[in-house]
Amino acid sequence: MRRAAAGVGVGTLYRRYPTRAHLLDALSQRSYRLVLEHTRAAAASRGSAIAALTRFFEQTISARDDLILPLHGGPVSLDENTVALRTEISDLLEEVLDRGRAEGTIRPDVTAIDIIITGAMLAQPLPHISNWDRLARRQASIYVAGLTDSIDKPLPGDRPARAQLEAGFEQGVGASSVADSTVVS
Numbered sequence: 001m002r003r004a005a006a007g008v009g010v011g012t013l014y015r016r017y018p019t020r021a022h023l024l025d026a027l028s029q030r031s032y033r034l035v036l037e038h039t040r041a042a043a044a045s046r047g048s049a050i051a052a053l054t055r056f057f058e059q060t061i062s063a064r065d066d067l068i069l070p071l072h073g074g075p076v077s078l079d080e081n082t083v084a085l086r087t088e089i090s091d092l093l094e095e096v097l098d099r100g101r102a103e104g105t106i107r108p109d110v111t112a113i114d115i116i117i118t119g120a121m122l123a124q125p126l127p128h129i130s131n132w133d134r135l136a137r138r139q140a141s142i143y144v145a146g147l148t149d150s151i152d153k154p155l156p157g158d159r160p161a162r163a164q165l166e167a168g169f170e171q172g173v174g175a176s177s178v179a180d181s182t183v184v185s
Contacts, residue, residue, distance in 0.1 A: 024075045025082075027068040032085035034063055035119075036092075043092040049100025050144060053115065056096075057122055057140035061133055064123035071120035076169045083166065090116065090162045106147050113160040118143055 017023035038059040042052040060067075068074040093112035100106025122140055125132035 021075070024068065025077050025079075028070075028074055028077055029082060029085070031067045031069050031074070032082060032089065034066060035060070035069070036085055036089050038063070039089045039092040043095050048105055049096050049103055050105050050147065052096050053100075053147065054140070054144050056093075056115070057119060057144070058137065060119040060123050061136045061140065064125070064136075067123055069120065070169060071117065072124055076172065078170060086166070087162070100147070107155075109155050109159060110147055111159050111161065113162055113165055116165075117160070 017026060038056055041059070042056040045052040045055065070076045090112045093115050097106050097110055097112060097115070101108055118140075122136045122143075125136075129135055
């Protein structure tokens, strides 16, 4: 909402978006389309799944200032277009994970929602941290290294599922219900 920096007046903004909710919904849709673009690139990449996920996280960190999404504190939208975007993002990330499982490079208990939640955390700078982008890239590298199938110890807790995340959005509690739920995809 950098209208001043963009040289856009309040009147111009509200002629296009009659309410704050309309504006936030448009920003959210734009954000999902940006994440979808990154996800499609990951799914279409010819490299390993690990390389595709590394690039996905890199793009997420680089685009963090452009993301107005529920897991970043943005508004929750349940309209069918938004749900379709979230579904396609999740499905494409699952394709990348499936490719990695087939390659033997991704552990079997990682889900697309794990990737989505990690991306959301990496894109949300922590207060009092200088050079967040550098630190986020380090954290992404540590996370990606932990995705490998060479780790024999199972991950704690239940596998998060997209349905849980959507149910949390519907309840208005966001991602907190993902960790508390026992539904498995």
